[in-house]
Amino acid sequence: MDAVAGVGRAHRASLTEADPLLEAAADILVDGDCMQKETTMECTHLAASEPHPPQGRGCAECLATGGRWVHLRLCIGCGHVGCCDSSPGKHATRHFRAAGHPLMASFEPGERWVWCYVDEATLDVPPSLERYLR
Numbered sequence: 001m002d003a004v005a006g007v008g009r010a011h012r013a014s015l016t017e018a019d020p021l022l023e024a025a026a027d028i029l030v031d032g033d034c035m036q037k038e039t040t041m042e043c044t045h046l047a048a049s050e051p052h053p054p055q056g057r058g059c060a061e062c063l064a065t066g067g068r069w070v071h072l073r074l075c076i077g078c079g080h081v082g083c084c085d086s087s088p089g090k091h092a093t094r095h096f097r098a099a100g101h102p103l104m105a106s107f108e109p110g111e112r113w114v115w116c117y118v119d120e121a122t123l124d125v126p127p128s129l130e131r132y133l134r
C-alpha cells in the first residue's frame, strides 16, 4: 500500500515538474506570434501615396529661420523637405506630427530608403519616387 502511494506521489511530482515546461513552451509560442506579426506587417501607406516633387533644396524651416541641418528628409506626402532627428530642428519629424504625413524618404545624395513613422519600418524606394531623390 505504501509503495503504491509512493508511485502516486512520484506521478504527481513529475506532473508538477512538467508545468514549468508547458509555461516555457507557451512563452515560446507567444514570442513566435510577435515575430510573425513583425515580419508579416506591411506598410500600406507607401503603396497608397503618389510621391510629390521636393519643394526645396534644403529644410524649409531651417532655411526660413537660419537653422542648420545634418541630413535632409523628403516628405512623400507633399514634397516638404525637412531635417533629420540628428539635426537641432528635427523638422521632418515635426512635419509628420503637424501634417500627419507618415512617409519620409532620405533626401541625401545616393541614399535610397523610406521611413514610415506610423509602421516604424524602413521601406524600399518606389520607382515613382526615384526621380525626385538626389
Ligand SMILES: [Zn+2]
Pocket: 042, 043, 044, 045, 046, 102, 116, 117, 118, 119
Ligand atoms: Zn506605413
Ligand SMILES: [Zn+2]
Pocket: 059, 060, 061, 062, 067, 068, 069, 082, 083, 087, 089, 090, 091, 092
Ligand atoms: Zn530643419
Ligand SMILES: [Zn+2]
Pocket: 075, 076, 077, 078, 079, 080, 095, 099, 101
Ligand atoms: Zn508632408
